[in-house]
Amino acid sequence: xxxxxxxxxxxxxxxxxxxxxxxxxxxxxxxxxxxxxxxxxxxxxxxxxxxxxxxxxxxxxxxxxxxxxxxxxxxxxxxxxxxxxxxxxxxxxxxxxxxxxxxxxxxxxxxxxxxxxxxxxxxxxxxxxxxxxxxxxxxxxxxxxxxxxxxxxxxxxxxxxxxxxxxxxxxxxxxxxxxxxxxxxxxxxxxxxxxxxxxxxxxxxxxxxxxxxxxxxxxxxxxxxxxxxxxxxxxxxxxxxxxxxxxxxxxxxxxxxxxxxxxxxxxxxxxxxxxxxxxxxxxxxxx
Amino acid sequence: xxxxxxxxxxxxxxxxxxxxxxxxxxxxxxxxxxxxxxxxxxxxxxxxxxxxxxxxxxxxxxxxxxxxxxxxxxxxxxxxxxxxxxxxxxxxxxxxxxxxxxxxxxxxxxxxxxxxxxxxxxxxxxxxxxxxxxxxxxxxxxxxxxxxxxxxxxxxxxxxxxxxxxxxxxxxxxxxxxxxxxxxxxxxxxxxxxxxxxxxxxxxxxxxxxxxxxxxxxxxxxxxxxxxxxxxxxxxxxxxxxxxxxxxxxxxxxxxxxxxxxxxxxxxxxxxxxxxxxxxxxxxxxxx
Numbered sequence: 001x002x003x004x005x006x007x008x009x010x011x012x013x014x015x016x017x018x019x020x021x022x023x024x025x026x027x028x029x030x031x032x033x034x035x036x037x038x039x040x041x042x043x044x045x046x047x048x049x050x051x052x053x054x055x056x057x058x059x060x061x062x063x064x065x066x067x068x069x070x071x072x073x074x075x076x077x078x079x080x081x082x083x084x085x086x087x088x089x090x091x092x093x094x095x096x097x098x099x100x101x102x103x104x105x106x107x108x109x110x111x112x113x114x115x116x117x118x119x120x121x122x123x124x125x126x127x128x129x130x131x132x133x134x135x136x137x138x139x140x141x142x143x144x145x146x147x148x149x150x151x152x153x154x155x156x157x158x159x160x161x162x163x164x165x166x167x168x169x170x171x172x173x174x175x176x177x178x179x180x181x182x183x184x185x186x187x188x189x190x191x192x193x194x195x196x197x198x199x200x201x202x203x204x205x206x207x208x209x210x211x212x213x214x215x216x217x218x219x220x221x222x223x224x225x226x227x228x229x230x231x232x233x234x235x236x237x238x239x240x241x242x243x244x245x246x247x248x249x250x251x252x253x254x255x256x257x258x259x260x261x262x263x264x265x266x267x268x269x270x271x272x273x274x275x276x277x278x279x280x281x282x283x284x285x286x287x
Numbered sequence: 288x289x290x291x292x293x294x295x296x297x298x299x300x301x302x303x304x305x306x307x308x309x310x311x312x313x314x315x316x317x318x319x320x321x322x323x324x325x326x327x328x329x330x331x332x333x334x335x336x337x338x339x340x341x342x343x344x345x346x347x348x349x350x351x352x353x354x355x356x357x358x359x360x361x362x363x364x365x366x367x368x369x370x371x372x373x374x375x376x377x378x379x380x381x382x383x384x385x386x387x388x389x390x391x392x393x394x395x396x397x398x399x400x401x402x403x404x405x406x407x408x409x410x411x412x413x414x415x416x417x418x419x420x421x422x423x424x425x426x427x428x429x430x431x432x433x434x435x436x437x438x439x440x441x442x443x444x445x446x447x448x449x450x451x452x453x454x455x456x457x458x459x460x461x462x463x464x465x466x467x468x469x470x471x472x473x474x475x476x477x478x479x480x481x482x483x484x485x486x487x488x489x490x491x492x493x494x495x496x497x498x499x500x501x502x503x504x505x506x507x508x509x510x511x512x513x514x515x516x517x518x519x520x521x522x523x524x525x526x527x528x529x530x531x532x533x534x535x536x537x538x539x540x541x542x543x544x545x546x547x548x549x550x551x552x553x554x555x556x557x558x559x560x561x562x563x564x565x566x567x568x569x570x571x572x573x574x575x
Contacts, residue, residue: 026480030389033386034386034389034390037382037383037386038386038396038400041379041383041451044447044448044451045403045407045448045452047422047429048415048418048419048421048422048448049418051418051421051422051427051428051429052414052417052418052421054421054428055421055428105317105318105321106318108314109314109315109317112311112314112315113315116311116314117311117312117314117315120312120315124315124318127319127322127326130326131326132505132560133505133553133556133557133560134326134330134553134556135508135509135511135526135552135553135556136509136511137509137511137526137529137530137549137552138330138333138509138529138549138550138552138553138556139326139329139330139333139549140533141329141332141333141336141529141533141545141546141549142328142329142330142331142332142333142336142546142549143325143329144533145329145332146324146325146328146329146332162325163325165321165325166322166325166326169322169326224406224409225409228409228410228412228414229412230412230413230511230512230515230516231511231512231526234512234515234530235530235533235534242412242413242414242512245413245414245417246413246515246516249413249417249516254421254426258417259417259421262413262414262417262418265414266406266410266414269406269409269410270402270403270406273402273405273406274402276402276405278398
């Protein structure tokens with residue numbers, strides 16, 4: 001880029017004036033375009049969130065301000081539904097379990113396929129991306145029967161993690177696969193193996209630490225997916241956070257607690273993904 | 288060569304120490320088993336049950352029920368919503384992606400918009416319907432839009448909230464792939480901005496743009512939570528009807544309605560996603 005720019009400015013002072021003027025005009029136009037676009041889209045994205053924030057701070061009478069809805073998150077009890085806090089706990093636990101299972105299932109398998117079973121790589125990629133083509137709403141139709149069997153063992157909503165791992169597969173796979181291809185897996189494992197390391201040591205103590213960033217990305221994406229999941233929990237008649245919010249909204253429309261809880265969940269997701277974005281930058285700066 | 292030799296000598300003692308030497312693919316069995324039980328099996332159930340009567344007998348004629356006017360109506364609704372929301376999302380998303388890409392590649396604006404897009408692209412849940420309800424719905428703070436509950440326009444505006452960020456995420460790499468040299472080269476040859484976009488930038492970005500549109504299309508087809516929280520009295524699209532079919536016995540006689548609709552959806556989404564994958568491969572040819 002620098003070379004070409006230098007070249008285009010090099011030939012003679014007489015022609016240098018005009019292109020530079022054109023560039024400046026284009027830059028001004030571009031900046032104007034950018035400010036307009038950022039403002040318009042910024043408003044489109046911000047206004048609904050601000051409106052939710054305003055509603056969550058609504059007092060007992062219209063137009064007043066109060067923190068009641070935010071304090072209610074811990075104590076709210078809708079009619080005919082479990083306490084709100086219990087579904088928040090379940091959703092957070094689900095996020096943790098899903099992340100753990102996803103890691104244990106996917107990371108060693110991906111490394112193993114990369115090192116020893118190369119011919120399975122395409123199949124694995126296909127299987128991991130397959131959930132993108134099978135919408136949750138279609139998957140849930142078939143899952144009903146499987147969950148009927150699972151419910152002989154446990155009725156807990158935590159059982160949802162089985163299918164949440166599947167939903168998270170495409171995102172986790174893409175994150176991990178980016179991390180894996182960024183390091184020289186073969187050389188690392190050959191070095192470790194020649195020093196007498198077991199395959200377990202190769203994976204857990206040599207390769208996995210080298211793809212820490214990719215693993216973090218996969219975890220954050222998985223967690224944010226679980227926090228927002230509604231379809232499967234709702235149709236399998238489990239109660240997670242989103243289902244609970246939906247039930248509250250049907251029984252008590254416009255309850256302030258709806259907006260405070262939604263916003264809290266959204267902020268949590270936003271923080272998770274912001275961590276992801278900034279952790280990525282630190283790594284790049286170091287390297 | 289030398290490295291390969293090292294591996295062999297390194298691997299041999301370990302292998303000799305093992306009593307049973309299983310083939311390497313055995314290590315992938317837990318993963319394959321998991322996917323088989325929780326992804327392939329349920330999908331298989333959908334396919335098989337769609338072709339069976341509720342009493343368990345095979346009935347391949349069920350597939351013709353997809354042409355039933357009632358059923359076709361849901362698919363047309365789904366198609367309409369997906370088409371409109373993906374086109375709008377793609378156009379606006381591309382504009383926003385261009386604005387983001389033309390700034391400082393490591394700047395705050397770009398970082399912020401990317402992080403926000405990452406969140407909002409996933410924000411297609413129940414909460415989204417609440418958010419728009421309080422802005423333009425019947426209790427709206429901003430105004431009470433009479434079209435809020437109209438299909439497909441009301442829901443399209445809501446869908447744009449996650450479609451546009453998704454387009455930004457998938458289209459930004461393509462715009463980043465446009466090299467400054469191409470722009471400079473065409474300018475040095477005397478091309479106007481319009482000529483540059485018409486003959487260089489446009490054709491280069493076209494596959495990525497179309498691919499992004501298809502991804503958005505599939506995304507809108509599969510979305511359920513938002514439209515369900517927006518309106519659960521009237522079913523306009525297939526996912527709503529699947530939900531109704533799952534929770535009630537009313538529907539077409541002699542057909543597992545939910546399975547049939549789900550099969551129809553899987554087929555639709557699979558076609559769209561295949562197109563997306565092909566276009567993505569084509570887009571990658573120039574933009575790397």
